[in-house]
Amino acid sequence: MxxxxxxxxxxxxxxxxxxxxxxxxxxxxxxxxxxxxxxxxxxxxxxxxxxxxxxxxxxxxxxxxxxxxxxxxxxxxxxxxxxxxxxxxxxxxxxxxxxxxxxxxxxxxxxxxxxxxxxxxxxxxxxxxxxxxxxxxxxxxxxxxxxxxxxxxxxxxxxxxxxxxxxxIAYVFAGSALRPLQYLGQGLTRMRRGDYTVPIPVGGPPEIRQSCEEANALAATLAQLSQDNRDLLHRLVSLQDDERRDLARELHDELGPLLFSIRAGTIALIEASPPVGHLGNAAQEVLQSVEALQQTNRRILDRLRPLYIEELGLEASVQTLLRNFRKQAPHIGLTATVDPDLNGIDGPLAQTIYRVVQEALTNVLRHAAARNAHVQAILAGETLIIEISDDGGGFPEGNVFGRGLTGMHERVRALSGSLSLLRADERTYVRCRLPVETTRDEPAQS
Structure with a gap:
C-alpha cells in the first residue's frame, strides 16, 4: 500500500x-x-x-x-x-x-x-x-x-x-524535485514512441540533473541510430528498386520478344496448314499457353515496376489500380478519395504510395472476405495520408504483418513514415503517413 x-x-x-x-x-x-x-x-x-x-x-x-x-x-x-x-x-x-x-x-x-x-x-x-x-x-x-x-x-x-x-517547505521541495522527474518521464515516453527531437529540460537536484543529461545523451544516440537505420533501409529499398528495374527490363527485353516470336510462329503455323487431329489441338494449346505466359509476364512486370506512374502520373496510376480491382472483384463495393495533387509526387515516394495501396487491396481481395472497401490518399500539408479500410474479418490476432505488408512497412520506415494496422467499428484499417517535403528533394529512381 x-x-x-x-x-x-x-x-x-x-x-x-x-x-x-x-x-x-x-x-x-x-x-x-x-x-x-x-x-x-x-x-x-x-x-x-x-x-x-x-x-x-x-x-x-x-x-x-x-x-x-x-x-x-x-x-x-x-x-x-x-x-x-x-x-x-x-x-x-x-x-x-x-x-x-x-x-x-x-x-x-x-x-x-x-x-x-x-x-x-x-x-x-x-x-x-x-x-x-x-x-x-x-x-x-x-x-x-x-x-x-x-x-x-x-x-x-x-x-x-x-x-x-x-x-x-516540503510541498515546494517535492514540487521542485518531482517536476524534473515528470519531464524525464515525458521525455522517456517520447523516446519510446520514437521521437528524439525534443530534449528533456535539465533541472532539479544534481542526481536528477545527471539523469536528465544521460537521458538526453541516450536520445541523441538513439536518434543517430534511428537515422542510420533509416539510411540503411533507404539504401536497401533503392537496391530492391534497382533489382526490380533490372529484372523488369530483362523480362521485358528478353522474355517479351521470345514469347511474341513463339506466339507469332504458332499463329503462322496454324494459318499455313489446316489443323489435323492431335497436331491441331497441340498448336492451339501452345497458342493459349503463350498468351497466358504473356499475361503473366505483364502482371509480373506491373508488380515489379509499374509503368503507369512514369507515363500517367501517380493519381492516374492509382485510379487505374482501382479500376482493375473493381474488374477483379465486382462483388466488393469499392469507393475512393484520391487527391489530384498526387501527380506532383514521383520517385521512391510515388513507388511506395502505389505499392501500399496495391498490397492493401490485394489483402482485401485475398483474405478479408469483405463486401465494402474504401481507399483514401490525400495530402495534408507536408504529410501524405493513405488509408485503406474494409468491413471484412480483420487481420490475424496479434496484429502480425504479412510478408507483403512487412515489405511495405520497411519501405515506409525508409522514408521516415509510419504504417499501422488497427481494428475499429467492425472495420479493418491500414493507415500510412509519409512526409512529403523530405522525399521530394530526393533523386528519383530511374
Missing amino acids: WQHLSFRTQLFLPLGVSFLAALVMGGVLLQSFATGQLADENESGRHSTRAVAAALNNTLRASDNPRQTLDAFAHSLDTSSDIQFRAVQAGPASSPTDGLRKPHGVPQWFVDLLAVPNMDATSPVTIDGKHVGDLVFLPDLSADLFEKWIGFLALTSLVVVLMAITGT
Missing part, C-alpha cells in the same frame, strides 16, 4: 504523524507536570492555614471572651481570601471562591485533562475543648488554570505553525 502512495503523501504522512505525536506528548507532559506544580504551589497555603488555626486556638484559650474573639476573627476574613471559617452549625457551606475554580475561557475538558487534585484543607477550631468550627483552605486556581491553558495554546499554536511551515 505504501508503494502506491504519491511522493508528496509519503513525505507529508510521516511529518504529520511526528507533529501529532509531539502534540500528544506535550499534552501528556503538561498533565504530568501541571498537576504536581499546582500541588506544590498551594502547599504553602495549606501550611499557612494550619498555622493560623493553631494561633487562633491559642488565642481563644487565652481570651476571656473566646466567642466574641472568634466572631471578630471570622468577620475580619475577606470573602475572596483562600482561608475561610466555617462554623459547625453552618454545615458544609460553599465558599465564594468555588466559582473561580473554573475560570472563564478555559474549557472543562482541559480542566478534566489536568486532573486537578483536591487542594482543600481543614483545621479544627475549639473553645474549651469543644469543636466549634473549622478553618478551611479553598485555593483560587483560576489564575493557575488560565496560565496552564495559555501555555497549552502556545504549544499547540507552535506545533501548528511549525507543521504549516514544514509542510509548505
